[in-house]
Structures are given as structure tokens and as C-alpha cells.
Amino acid sequence: MTESKKTMLSAVAPSNRLTVGNYIGALRNWVKLQDQYDCWFFSVNLHAITVRQDPTELLEQTYRAVACYIAAGIDPKKATLFIQSQVPQHAELAWVLNCFTYMGELSRMTQYKDKSLKQGQNIPAGLFNYPVLMAADILLYQTALVPVGEDQKQHVEITRDIALRMNNLYGKDLFRIPEAYIPPVGARIMSLQNPLAKMSKSDPDPNGAVYLTDTNDQILKKVKRAVTDSGTEITYEETKPGINNLLTIQAAITGKTIPEIVNSYIGKQYGHLKVDTANLLVETLGPIRDKTDELMKDRSYLLQVLEDGAERARERAGQTLKEVYRRIGLV
Ligand code: AMP
Numbered sequence: 001m002t003e004s005k006k007t008m009l010s011a012v013a014p015s016n017r018l019t020v021g022n023y024i025g026a027l028r029n030w031v032k033l034q035d036q037y038d039c040w041f042f043s044v045n046l047h048a049i050t051v052r053q054d055p056t057e058l059l060e061q062t063y064r065a066v067a068c069y070i071a072a073g074i075d076p077k078k079a080t081l082f083i084q085s086q087v088p089q090h091a092e093l094a095w096v097l098n099c100f101t102y103m104g105e106l107s108r109m110t111q112y113k114d115k116s117l118k119q120g121q122n123i124p125a126g127l128f129n130y131p132v133l134m135a136a137d138i139l140l141y142q143t144a145l146v147p148v149g150e151d152q153k154q155h156v157e158i159t160r161d162i163a164l165r166m167n168n169l170y171g172k173d174l175f176r177i178p179e180a181y182i183p184p185v186g187a188r189i190m191s192l193q194n195p196l197a198k199m200s201k202s203d204p205d206p207n208g209a210v211y212l213t214d215t216n217d218q219i220l221k222k223v224k225r226a227v228t229d230s231g232t233e234i235t236y237e238e239t240k241p242g243i244n245n246l247l248t249i250q251a252a253i254t255g256k257t258i259p260e261i262v263n264s265y266i267g268k269q270y271g272h273l274k275v276d277t278a279n280l281l282v283e284t285l286g287p288i289r290d291k292t293d294e295l296m297k298d299r300s301y302l303l304q305v306l307e308d309g310a311e312r313a314r315e316r317a318g319q320t321l322k323e324v325y326r327r328i329g330l331v
């Protein structure tokens with residue numbers, strides 16, 4: 001946490017339990033990179049309410065997300081961990097940025113297009129403005145690196161556009177221009193039931209996603225039931241999205257290359273690949289699940305970490321917000 005380290009920041013929306021997609025696309029990379037950066041990780045509950053949430057469940061998932069970060073290997077002594085709604089500067093800067101963001105650019109966001117389709121007639125304005133709040137999250141901390149999965153790349157790009165626009169108007173040093181870090185393998189883990197769609201926390205099919213809360217038995221069952229094609233040979237190719245997904249999960253977790261893994265399956269069948277992937281996930285996720293449960297039980301420790309984190313976050317975010325107000329001419 002020295003001043004000389006660049007800032008890395010990322011977050012997950014506590015709209016449901018986290019999935020292995022969140023783990024491979026995001027969390028794992030935060031853990032890998034944490035020593036090289038001054039780290040800020042949080043639970044974005046203000047983003048979660050862009051779709052309806054049950055209040056009790058939302059509270060629970062908000063804490064659970066941070067417990068998962070720690071269980072996955074984030075060191076709470078080094079990283080600042082906090083909850084978005086406890087740092088009012090996020091909502092305040094988001095309003096300002098809303099005035100410098102165009103409807104046209106927001107309407108091009110793929111995630112908005114996908115999510116708004118599921119909302120029927122009444123699309124909350126918050127869903128449309130979601131990327132602006134994310135830009136505020138990032139820019140408040142003068143962030144250099146944002147490690148996220150593929151689906152968030154567009155949101156980091158719009159953040160850069162907004163920051164450049166404001167820097168051109170109010171001074172080049174107002175905001176640091178952030179970069180996305182997208183992992184080379186595992187940036188888009190697919191649903192186990194529909195390997196052409198992203199694995200999502202809110203998948204209506206409970207067998208599509210492996211959740212970080214799943215029991216070993218649930219993990220084994222879900223992976224063994226993963227949808228594949230009718231072929232037999234284990235190869236990585238466009239016509240085999242289900243097989244590709246399992247190979248990708250293995251590659252991301254073990255650090256082996258896809259060709260290496262494919263080679264080890266010569267002469268074997270889909271069943272072997274499924275069983276091995278299932279076991280690998282049980283080995284990897286089991287300890288994270290158990291540690292998360294422990295942290296959720298010892299709520300006072302978690303609350304203390306979050307209290308300290310929110311204080312540091314308010315301090316850092318406050319500096320940027322103050323400067324923005326000053327340059328714009330807000331009293
Ligand atoms: P979300 O679930 O949308 O809050 O995403 C939190 C983080 O996990 C973001 O960095 C996403 O890009 C990443 N993520 C979510 N789903 C996946 C997935 N299926 N594969 C890879 N990364 C994902």
C-alpha cells in the first residue's frame with residue numbers, strides 16, 4: 001500500500017451468489033496481481049439495485065461478496081475492502097459524470113441492451129446509467145488497472161472516454177486514464193447448460209452456473225451434466241463450445257495451456273474431461289466456500305475490515321471529488 005504503487009481496483013455486484021465465472025474472470029486475477037498494486041476491492045450494492053433485489057438477500061450477498069474476496073486470497077491487510085454504499089462520493093461523482101456522458105454512447109452498451117430486454121416495459125433509468133456509476137467507481141481512486149472479465153471491457157472503455165472528455169475540459173491531470181486487464185484465458189466462462197451464453201449469476205437454470213456456495217456434491221453433479229456436443233474426441237474447436245468451456249476452466253485454474261490439456265486427453269472420452277474438471281473445481285472452490293462461511297459467521301471481523309476500508313475509501317474518494325467540484329465551479 002505504498003504511495004508509489006499504482007492503483008488497481010475492481011468490484012462485483014452482489015446481485016446473487018458469485019459464480020466460478022466471477023472467480024476465474026475476476027477474483028483470481030485480483031489475487032495474482034495484488035502484490036504489485038495498491039488495491040481497492042468492493043461490493044457494488046448500488047449497482048445491484050438496478051434490478052429488483054430482496055432487501056434481506058441483498059444485505060447478505062453484499063457481505064458475502066467481500067467474504068469471498070478474502071476467502072479467495074485477497075489480503076485484507078494490504079487491500080482496501082469496502083461496500084460501495086458506505087462511500088457517498090460514488091453516487092455524487094456519478095451525478096456529475098452523468099452530465100458529461102451521452103445517451104448515444106450509453107445506448108450502445110451491450111450489457112444494457114441484454115439486460116433491458118429482460119425488463120419488459122419498465123426499464124429502470126439506473127440500468128441505463130449503470131456504466132456512469134462504474135466510471136465514478138474507477139475514476140474516484142485515480143485507478144491505473146481494472147481487472148475484469150470480457151463483458152466489462154466496454155464499460156472500462158466508456159470510463160476512459162468520459163475521463164478524457166473531462167480532462168480536455170478541466171485539465172489533463174483531473175483523472176488518471178484507467179486500463180482494463182482482461183485475462184488471456186477464462187475471460188468469458190460459459191453456462192454449463194448453454195455453452196453459447198455467458199455463465200451468469202442470475203441464470204434462471206440453476207445447473208448453468210457453479211456458485212461459490214455450492215456443495216462438493218452440487219459441483220460434481222453440475223459439471224458432470226454439462227452440455228456438450230455429440231462427438232467423442234476431445235479437441236478445442238469452434239464446433240465444440242461445451243468442451244472448449246471445460247478445457248478453458250482447467251487451463252485457467254491449472255495454468256496449463258489448452259494444447260497441453262488436449263494432449264493429455266488423447267484416446268479419452270468426454271466423461272473423463274467432465275470428471276476431472278469437476279474434481280478440479282471441488283478442490284479449488286471447496287476451501288473458498290468453507291472459508292467464506294467461516295467469515296460470514298464471524299461477522300464482527302468482517303464488519304471491522306469494512307469499516308476501516310470505508311473510511312480509507314471516503315478519504316481517497318473525497319480528494320478526487322473535491323478537486324472535480326473545484327474545477328467545475330461547484331460550491
Ligand atoms: P458481475 O457478475 O457482472 O458482477 O461480474 C463481476 C466480475 O466477474 C466482472 O469482472 C465480470 O467481467 C466477471 N465475470 C462475470 N461473469 C463472468 C464469466 N462468465 N466469465 C468470466 N468473467 C465473468
Ligand code: TRP
Nearest residue numbers: 009010011012013044134137152
Ligand atoms: N459492472 C461490474 C460488473 O457487473 C461491476 C463493477 C462496478 C465494477 N463497478 C466497478 C468492476 C468498477 C470494476 C470496477 O461486473
